[in-house]
């Protein structure tokens with residue numbers, strides 16, 4: 066005779082065997098995709114002679130597949146140098162993924178970082194790992210049947226959005242105005258233009274023309290791409306107060322924490338920075354010193370979504386606003402899950418890489434109702450693929 070199981074017996078508490086509890090990574094495919102830009106792009110770094118105009122963006126895509134047939138897609142990227150090295154590094158660490166439970170994303174991130182320990186815990190090595198990390202988050206959300214924002218816990222189903230791609234320094238101001246009109250007509254809410262021209266008067270003339278064209282009601286931002294020194298940033302910051310800007314982005318060198326803190330304290334206009342930082346540790350320096358009002362992390366650059374979530378928690382704890390950099394396809398979800406009302410950056414450059422489009426309306430970008438990040442690679446992305454590598458079975 067068998068005694069009935071008590072309600073608290075191990076048997077009754079055991080998890081049912083299922084997709085979420087017993088899966089394994091069986092295949093990883095990596096893809097190096099080079100996205101050409103229709104026009105060479107210049108920001109202030111080109112006008113000061115530090116960089117050449119940008120003609121393409123190098124993407125590292127990671128596709129992960131499991132024994133139970135689940136799939137995830139993630140990507141990282143590099144502008145100018147670094148793309149081939151990211152791909153090569155990802156090829157070296159990808160075999161470490163095989164046999165791992167795809168649910169244990171932080172454990173896998175740590176394992177891949179230890180495999181890369183000799184080349185450090187930030188920068189190029191963790192940017193390669195980021196593509197895999199993002200694919201695992203996409204997979205987890207897809208398996209749950211939820212958009213990633215919902216898996217994380219969303220505070221909103223849409224995020225304020227602004228356009229950047231129409232306001233570069235190579236673009237004549239008349240074209241900048243036309244681009245701004247086109248963005249607003251698409252439902253994008255704010256307009257950002259590049260500044261940092263060696264002749265400050267040129268910046269102020271362009272900014273004045275844009276503000277006059279848009280009127281006072283449209284949120285307007287500027288981005289100096291690190292090309293001012295401290296005195297120039299103070300002078301330009303004061304000169305631009307009258308334009309009621311939403312923020313001044315990267316007024317100083319990305320690593321000048323004290324300079325940013327002093328500027329943030331001195332100006333009424335909010336200061337934003339963080340896109341060039343490549344780890345949680347680097348962001349923590351900015352966050353803990355109150356160096357900015359608005360932090361601008363980039364998930365692929367800081368090592369993926371796992372790392373982004375850590376620094377977002379730190380930033381929220383310090384009462385900072387959030388405006389993630391680039392890659393709206395990823396950052397829309399992460400911004401939707403941030404407690405304070407954030408911004409997301411509208412860049413149409415990446416649209417040809419995917420079969421799906423994001424909806425923008427009434428100044429906001431809407432979280433797609435598709436599971437995961439909500440994107441599949443387009444035929445065009447496959448055509449722009451220069452290299453692939455597969456591990457395990459796919």
Ligand SMILES: [Mg+2]
Pocket residue numbers: 288290314315340
């Ligand atoms: Mg920027």
